[in-house]
Amino acid sequence: MSVGSLNLERVSDQPLTLDAALTDEAVLSTYRRMFAALARDSGAVVDDPALVDIAETLFAAFAEAGEEWLTHEQMRFACRTYPADQFDNRLRVLKGLGAIREVFPKPNQLRYRASFTSVVGLMFIRRMMDDGGQSEMHRLLALEDLNVADPRTTMEEARQSAANMARAFRLWALELVTLTTGTIEELREQAPKLWGTEEIARRAQGLHATILTRWPELDRVCTDLRAAIYAYSDASRRAAGRLADSAGTTRNLTLLPTETWRTFTQTASPERLAAVLDGFVFDAPAPWHDPAAIARAVDEAPRPVPAQPTPPRSALPDPGPGSSLDGSADAALERLTAVAESLLGEASRVALADVLGRDWPSARRMLADLTTVDLRPELPYRLAWSDELSIDPDREPAWLSHGYLERT
């Protein structure tokens, strides 16, 4: 598979950010380092972390299938989220190396099974990825401890074991030393995976003591081992020291994993938590209540709502204003007819200028009534307006358009 097509693939499902690329590169470099001892040439390790995911998905599918085994189609289905070419590539390699084999070795075999060794290997790889081998070292030390305590173990085996341990610690220490002199970013990234906790040092020293007590003649190898352990502890401390010095005022908090912090908050006693703040001086509450602010607060107090007294009522029976208004349509028509008739009298047509009063308030009431009359088709009166307009500043209204009320 070409690198170009790989990139295209990735662009399609998520943007290839610099961060993502860096993370991938870090994962790949760990893979390369782990299998350097087994690789035939330097290009033999996967160039995309997704390829390992395919293998893991396949193994999970095999575990699910049990004795049914899996056909090629079923394998493809299990890995349906991955592109076909990546899947084929993986399957070819896995088959070639024997991680996936035919159930029975005969031609045209359609069903496959997974190799137990490869599955375990993959588990190991994942663990190594998580903590850079710290927990492996723990396990290894625990196993070696058991081994050297076993009465069947020979001196030669113990020598071998001590020598291996010494070598591992030395290499680990060397890596840390290199990191310590390198860039602070790389140190921050890598060191916490590599440096040993006191636990590891203690276990290693326990192992060393067991070997030395049982086979005093191995003191030479043990001295080597002891030196390696010390060198490793020292390198760990130095790397941590450089980080502690270089960081800001909260940056080092990143160097403990989230889980450690969570465990601390959940399990620590109040006294242990409180001890963190021993020696810190904080301000006592001392708000300032200015007289003006107090006065303002009093002014803004939610006022008691005074009970609102009902207005005084007359002792006499009061039917209210309801009956004084006759709401019926007939009454309104009658009133309007009366108004019109009183203006017209006997005449069939009367000029408005003659009937309007001298004061505007009564004139405008009159005009309103007449307009209503005009707009009521059932009443036999109409207003007729002419274009004439007389203006007389001494009179009220001073502007008067000429019009007539007519009987129809």
Place this chain on the structure above:
Amino acid sequence: MAPANGPHRSSHPEPTATGAATSAAGGTSTAVGDANTSAGGAVTAEGRATATAGGAIAAAGGAIIGARGPLAAAEVAVAHVWARAAGPVRLGAGVAAPGGMVRLTRPDSTGEALPVWPDGVTPSLLEEHQVAPVTVERSGETRRVLAAALKCCWSDQQADPWPGDPAPVELVLDTYRALIGRTDDLMRNWAIGALRRLHDSAWVVLGDGVVSLGPRCALWPEESHAQLRELVRRLPEPQRPELTVVRDADIVAAARPAEPAPGAGADGGGRVEAAAGEFDDLLAGHDERRRAELVAAFMVVEHAAEPVQEVRFAALRDPALRRTLAEMLSRRGRTLIQHRDRWTSGYDDDVARAAYASGEERLSVSERAVLALVLVHSVAIPRAEGLLPEDSWLSPHPTPVEELRRHTQLPIGELEAALRTLRHAGLLGQVKAGEEAGGYVPGPQFHRLTPAARRRLQEELILAAGPNTPLAAAVLARRSAR
């Protein structure tokens, strides 16, 4: 009611406070006889409990200056740190107040000392410069309760408000009730909560069933007394039934110690002795304008909630003035702290260490534990997850209350009380978001940690959470090398 009820711990859970508060408020006839004999002894007998109560009484049990003669500059700075960290400082009989502090002298010539501000300004200066002061929790309610207490305690209005006369808690509550026109239990609980907060900040002294004005009331400037008189005049008189079981005067008399015990804060009487101007030599060399700028900058860095912008204050912009400002602060055990182009002030590391060594722990174990938990959840964990880019102890990631309630070793009652105290002191900020979300973040006080203090806090957390890691070993190695 227990005879030795003593001063209140501030950590009573407020919602259930009615019972406790009633017993503190006294007003029952049985209380009077006992109180006569116990009230005097309570303050002195419960040394430790009193000391941790915060505020006026706290300092009475904590920092005591007994030495005669003028204090050295370093001692004055330490005294100022005490006053800021634990409230008013208690003075032995006849002992002069440290420079820059007003002396509130009792009839027996003991007293309390409180810092005052240069040139007669008060923190209300911040308002003129439009800088937000530290927020007061439920400020309106708290100030109205203070007004009610003032009305009840300031009996002789020709004199200064402080010291005034003690008044029964019930009278203060009745006055407050008349002011807001509500009589329900909720109002009563809120008012008692406000009284307790005022007690913690030394604005009132809650004694055995009585309230008196706290030392901070002596800091109201002379020219504002007319405004206070007018305010007290405006407050409505409480409507009280004529015949209470015990007359107010008897409650007050009962709460008064039989013979004046030293440092009994509830006792009336006393006078204010003005502070010696501590900055005069520094300020004298500057003209009026510069002097005002220096004082303004001093007030904002000391009292603003957040660091203030350099460009807004001449005394922060100008290096020469800033030097004078730093000198003023250092006389009070303070130092300037820079956050990029913003400034605030904090305790000077050396002075704080000296003050811590000689004073008493002010925060209780559960309060410090809760604070540490919030620091881990809001700062350490987001940082470890790469969510908090800023190198700071403030954080936008709230610690959910549920997390504190469910997944820690703290009893819930202590947790709630501690959260309230820490919030009140500005050590925690509450973030509200919807029904479930929200929680607590480190409060504005964390702006005031010096870089050395911030680094030490980080180291202490690492030592506590991962004591066996090489990182902890490196921290210890570095400390022992120093």
